[in-house]
Amino acid sequence: MKVFGVDIGGSGIKGAPVDLVRGELADDRYKVLTPHPATPEAVIDGVEEVVGHFGWSGPIGATFPGVVVDGWTRSAANVDKSWIGLDAATALRERLGVPVTLLNDADAAGLAEVHFGAGRGHYGTVIVLTLGTGIGSAVFTDGKLVANTELGHLELDGRDAETHASTRAKDEEGLSWHHWAHRLQKYLEHVEMLFSPELFVLGGGVSRKAEKFVPLIKGVRAEIVPAQLQNSAGIVGAAMAAAAAAAADAGSDGPAAAPGAAG
Numbered sequence: 001m002k003v004f005g006v007d008i009g010g011s012g013i014k015g016a017p018v019d020l021v022r023g024e025l026a027d028d029r030y031k032v033l034t035p036h037p038a039t040p041e042a043v044i045d046g047v048e049e050v051v052g053h054f055g056w057s058g059p060i061g062a063t064f065p066g067v068v069v070d071g072w073t074r075s076a077a078n079v080d081k082s083w084i085g086l087d088a089a090t091a092l093r094e095r096l097g098v099p100v101t102l103l104n105d106a107d108a109a110g111l112a113e114v115h116f117g118a119g120r121g122h123y124g125t126v127i128v129l130t131l132g133t134g135i136g137s138a139v140f141t142d143g144k145l146v147a148n149t150e151l152g153h154l155e156l157d158g159r160d161a162e163t164h165a166s167t168r169a170k171d172e173e174g175l176s177w178h179h180w181a182h183r184l185q186k187y188l189e190h191v192e193m194l195f196s197p198e199l200f201v202l203g204g205g206v207s208r209k210a211e212k213f214v215p216l217i218k219g220v221r222a223e224i225v226p227a228q229l230q231n232s233a234g235i236v237g238a239a240m241a242a243a244a245a246a247a248a249d250a251g252s253d254g255p256a257a258a259p260g261a262a263g
């Protein structure tokens with residue numbers, strides 16, 4: 001079965017049809033740059049271009065870098081504030097003319113990692129963190145997602161954690177791997193104190209360089225592993241959520257329940 005996934009991020013809007021049996025992209029992904037300001041209208045233009053590139057006319061799953069409840073976008077840390085309080089799933093559906101399921105970007109990446117990647121086969125509490133412009137979080141207990149956890153906005157050293165420990169903070173402040181790993185360690189210790197996970201899966205582009213910083217993180221009891229699906233995780237997870245929504249509409253179980261998502 002193939003469903004289309006679109007990952008709306010702070011820097012790019014990427015999409016591809018997804019093979020949901022294998023949990024991989026069924027075609028090369030297509031990307032457009034995220035417009036600035038990233039208003040709903042401008043971002044939806046980008047999504048339309050990505051979907052149009054493939055001539056896709058079936059159901060679509062899309063991610064959003066903020067809180068999504070029943071298709072409504074409720075926060076916007078790294079996109080235009082006019083997303084807050086928008087029935088974004090309906091706006092996308094009206095523009096694209098196909099069913100659209102919308103969910104938080106880290107929740108989507110987490111679904112993909114837990115079902116097809118680094119979190120596969122792990123039970124208990126698994127936390128997937130995406131390290132990028134912001135810090136996204138997806139919390140799973142026995143494979144079930146608790147949506148919209150927003151752990152990137154925990155307080156760390158008196159600051160919003162993502163402004164301190166994201167890869168954007170590393171780049172903008174020119175931090176060494178050691179310095180950044182130390183901040184990340186303090187952040188992970190804090191999350192561990194709250195949730196006692198068995199496993200942290202670290203995603204985002206920086207997960208490709210895991211050997212440079214994961215070994216520097218000490219004192220965290222949970223196992224720490226890099227994400228495996230890397231830059232396709234959001235696309236795959238979005239498609240999984242859309243398939244789950246379609247299956248729920250049809251009255252059967254899909255490959256993954258995705259609370260917080262809505263079609």
Ligand code: BGC
Nearest residue numbers: 065066067077106134135136
């Ligand atoms: C947002 C989250 C998002 C994360 C990664 C944070 O600023 O609040 O919803 O998952 O960035 O994009």
